[in-house]
Amino acid sequence: MAACTTTYFEAGRSWEARVAERNAEMMTRQALRRRGMRTPEFAFPKHFDNSRLVKTPDPVRARQISLFSKAITVLFLLTMVYGLQHFSAIEGGYRVESEKQVREQLREENRQLRLSEAQLTEPNRIDRMSRELGFAEPQPGQMVQPNAAPDVSAPALAQVVPPVSAVQ
């Protein structure tokens, strides 16, 4: 085999030529080692023609293999689907928890803002700042409510009322 490999790569000669060369090489080597008469050794090529060998079809076996392959494929797909769903669910769970945390943070921030708003709109504070800015309380009749509905249920007094200006 070594000879075949060596000589085949060396030149693109035919098989017989290579065998002959190999034989010559072996003969030479044997002669060097021969003590007395020995039986010379020769290599004979033997061609094996296996082209006539044809595997006999085995439908039973083929069906078994086919069925097994399909079963394995289905099992594989199911396993992959399960695994995909499982790990997707885990990842989804992480995302959901992360979003929940973000939501809680935003809710807490919202509460903080509502607290700030309530503190800033405290009537005492508004009143104090208004006075500091020079605002004064409106006098009765100064504020006109255009959307205020007249009190129809109250008895109407028969009287002459001079028009009251918006700002006195």
Added chain:
Amino acid sequence: MPLKLARFWLICLFFLVWAILIVLRLFWLQVVRHQEYVERAQRQQQRTFEVAPRRGVLYDRNLHELAMTVQVDSVFAVPTEIADKQATAHALAAIVHIDPDDIQTTEVQIAARLVAGHSFAWVARRVTAETSARVKELIKSGAVKGIYFQKEFQRFYPDNEIAAQVLGYVGLDDAGLGGLEQKFEPLLHGVSGRMYTAMDARRHVLGSTESEPEPGRNLTLTIDENIQFMAERALDHAMERTQAANATVVVQDVHTGQILALAIRPTFNPNLFRHATPELLRNHAVSDVYEPGSVFKLVAYSAALDQHAAAPDDMIDCQGGQITIAGRTIHDNQGEHFGRITVHEALEHSSDVAAIKLAMKVGQERFYQYIRDFGFGARTGAELPGETRGLLRPVNKWESSSIGSIAMGQEVGVTPLQMVSMVSTIANGGVYLPPRVLMPGQVDGTSTGQQSAVPRAPMPFKPGGDLPNPLPPGAHRVISTLAAAQMRKMMEGVVLFGTGRQAQLNGYSSGGKTGTAQKIDPATHLYSKTMHIASFAGIAPVNNPIIAVAVIIDSPKGAYYGAAISAPVFAEVAQQVLEYLAVPHDISVRSPHAFSKAGLRMAEDDAPQQTGNISALYAAANELPNDDPLRAAVVQASAAGQSAIARPSQTNAQPPGGAGNAKPIAPQQPAPTTVIVSSGNALRVPSLINLPVRKVIEQAAAAGLEVEITGNGTVREQAPAPGTMVPPGTKIVVRCGR
């Protein structure tokens, strides 16, 4: 080989016995004592951590937050990571020790906890955002190590002192103390969450299960934040003028009975609850009673009109201002000797004789029934803790002269809430509506147990409207619509022509009744000549009333008549509230100059007379149920302030009468009872608002108090509030601003 075979079987037998013993032992441990070992393992392995729930929010009717809980930082340390504990404690105390009263954040305390702790030690809990930022800067600079933060819930009251007694406050352990926080603690607190963990021998967590905390339920009050502010500001003005011991204003919607404002002075800031005392927490509107005096005459007049015993224009003989009942002579106000006048004039001038005669015309039994129908002598059921039912003896225990005293508002103790409900009844056409502080449908059993995910819609107070249909539980008709209308006109007369002229409004009609009563001196058990209660109860407008307001001022200094002290408060509150609600003016608006009430002749209110029977009040106090807060007063044997001076009984001339405040009631007999007395060496906190720093220091020193000043400029806030009685040397904290 028999011997070898025998030896073999002997060894086998030995192993067999050994195996059987092992199996038996296993059976004993794993079957017989299975439960015991499982429990031991659970005890060793399982740890339960409580997760605090978020406390519910208290809203006003417009869904403005009055009390809410947010997360704040709490600072803790891991002592094993701290090399120099003293230096760390010193550095941290310089930042976190803001309130001088907070002893937990002193350097000594922090250092002690760092030394005592191993893996955990609190440094400061629930610190402000500024403090937290400064601690974070300190950590960032590398000056301290092993300091971390943890989120905890903190209760905030954004409006500070507004409605403090109604809301109450929350202590360090998140439990409600006083007010609605205490009354509805189970609802507001929520349900704590639990985390069950399993731990191995090295205290590593193996696994855990959680149950989420259930947040507390939110509650919506009937209080309107702005109306409450108006009432409190008017009270502040009154306290400045009168330096009274305490004062109460209640504003009620006459058509629903909902309380729009309940203001009390002195007050406190729930955010600084360390400065709150039990006395400041006391809700005088429901827990204190007083003899109403002349305001109670409205009951006698209403009963007489409803019974058709009199009409407003009928003539009544006031007998020259004097009447004798069961040997007791009762006089009208000094200098008033009315003869035959109309019934409405008698009310305008607050004739005691007329009131007594009308009550006697109605009859004792029916008169008592009218008193009960108006809500006196029973709890109103308002959602506030510590409510007393007041003092009213059953009619079968009345003495022969009791009808006269009660008609004038003596021998009976009422709360401000009962008084305002009475005038509301007259205002809405004669139907008694129980006062309410919570919006309906929240805790009356009709609401579901689940917390609503969608907040309730704001329900701003809209003036006008009819009585609810159907009437709420506890509502009932007391007087007819005609009688109620007649009473409203007569009350308007009191304001226009009588003792209540200071209650006139600009652009709105108003009606009411003044009252001045003497308090009972807790030391002498007699009516005091120096302590009075000035009250006024009124409605506005008259023709179509929107609100009813009751003003009670306890122990004013100087002038003490209801006409002079309380009526102006009513005017201030009612004027602002009606303008705020955009109620159309029903009378012409006059210019401020033309409307000046300075020139109004102030008809003196009914001078307090000592004609009531104090012992009757004490007897009524003894008949209170055991859970009534009046009965559960605490004896405070303060030697410094109490003087048990026995004065001679004044039974020879005019019997002791007049009206008094029955705040601490002691029985007539010298049996061991409970009486609240004030400490004689208590100092009254002066008002330092809007004063510069130098004046603040001078006034505090003059008052014998210490002062701590923060900020620059003039004083904006102070704690304790003006008028609070404190021991000498108390430190007043003032916050200045420009």
